[in-house]
Amino acid sequence: MAATIKDVAKRAGVSIATVSKMLNGGNVLSENREAIEQAINELNYRVNTVARGMKTRRTMTVGVLIPSLADYYGLSVLSHIDRTLFENGYSTIICDYDENDSEGASKKLELLLNKQVDGIVMQPINVRKRDLSQVVAQGTPLVFIDVGVSGSAYDSVVIDNTEISKKITSMCIKKGHHDVGILVGAPGVSTTEDRISGYMSAHKKFGILPREELIYKVDVSEKSGYQGMKYLLELPKRPTAVFTAGHDLTVGALAYLNEVGMSIPRDISFVGFETQTISRIYHPKLTIGIQPVEQIGQTAALMLIERMREEYNGVARKIKLSAVVDVGASVVAPLT
Incomplete structure (x- = not known):
């Protein structure tokens, strides 16, 4: 028995x-x-989770919603969210959604709410305030990672994208690069605009007028990284250094450089993002911007737990963490 x-x-x-x-x-x-x-x-x-849920009106289950289960950032943070939730007695239901589908996020949110989740952690790319109407109506706790949603009042955990972009661009300029290319995500997304803001701020700091054509913003895919690097190198006056502001952008850009036989840093200086594994095996070691993905995941999960347990019922909190630069040997003075 x-x-x-x-x-x-x-x-x-x-x-x-x-x-x-x-x-x-x-x-x-x-x-x-x-x-x-x-x-x-x-x-x-x-x-007996079914019986417990009926009695307590809690399922001890959390929904995690990210744009793509193939995305490096989403998967990296997801593992730390899941571990922290599990340590606190919660299981997870993991979903992805098509960020290019205007109804994609709201449909998956409806699915999670129908599963009676106690809370949701979400990376809201191209998500609007009205997409959250069902969550608001049910009063389900929600925490955002990576970006927030304009006009909403939910906790969020982000990084200081402006500062890390400014730091990397400044490093390139200090090495003598006055033509620094940057590959970023889609226009209108806050992470994209913040990284461009940091890029522009670094140029202003050194009294340099940046060339608009050196900013390539489409999305954060490998394809965009490949095409963006190709675009920059086919410019009449190509950049002497490039910063790829995303993992998949970095992979795509490196694939193109390898295809055309260009060497880092002999032919071009290069700074990637989020790709520590590639950085270590690449020769010479790449300089990389690194997000604190473990801290992001843990912080988001613990903030949600506080909401679900009603240990915190105050105003929305925005936690802004710092990214760091892991300096390698991929940025040198440009050839004269």
Whole structure:
């Protein structure tokens, strides 16, 4: 016969209420937690999630919604979100959506709400305030990562895109590059505009007027990275350094440089983004902008947990984290 919560409480030497509190994500004394966990393992106790959900009106499930399950950023942050939620007793339902479909995000949000999730973590690319109407109506806690949604009032965890772009562009200019190309994402997306803002700010700081044709903004795909690098190198006056502001953009740009036989940094200086693995195996080592994906995922998950447990019910919080530059050997003074 399957063990019950009463059996767990008796074996652990605590009350049924204490066991229930821990199983539902509440805080209990560390010695009680250890005793309960030991009792659960010894009795092979399994929580009846359906019954618990009916009683508590909580499913201990969180929806995670990102534009693409093939996207490096989304997958990297997702693993840390899932781990933090699991450590706190929550399971996840993972969905992606087509950011180019005007109804894509709202349809997936409806699916998650129909699954009775307790909260949602979302990377809202091309998402409008009206797409969130169902979430607002049901009062489901929601936390954004990467970008926010204009006019909405939800917690968000982002990086200082302006600052990291300014830092990388300034580094290139200090090396003597006055023609720095940049590959960024789609126009109108806040991460794109912030990175362009940092790029422009760095030029202004050094009294340089940037050339508009050196800014390539389509999307953050490998295809865009490939085509963007091709476009920059076919300009009558091509850049002497290029910053690719995204993982897939970096991969696509490197593929094109390899295809045409151009060497970094002999033929062109180069700074990528988010691709530490490629940076380490590339020779010479690439200079890379790195987002704190573990911190982003953990912070977003913990903020959501605070909302779901009603430990925080205040105004929307915006946590802005800093990216860093991992300096390699891919930026040198331009040939004269």
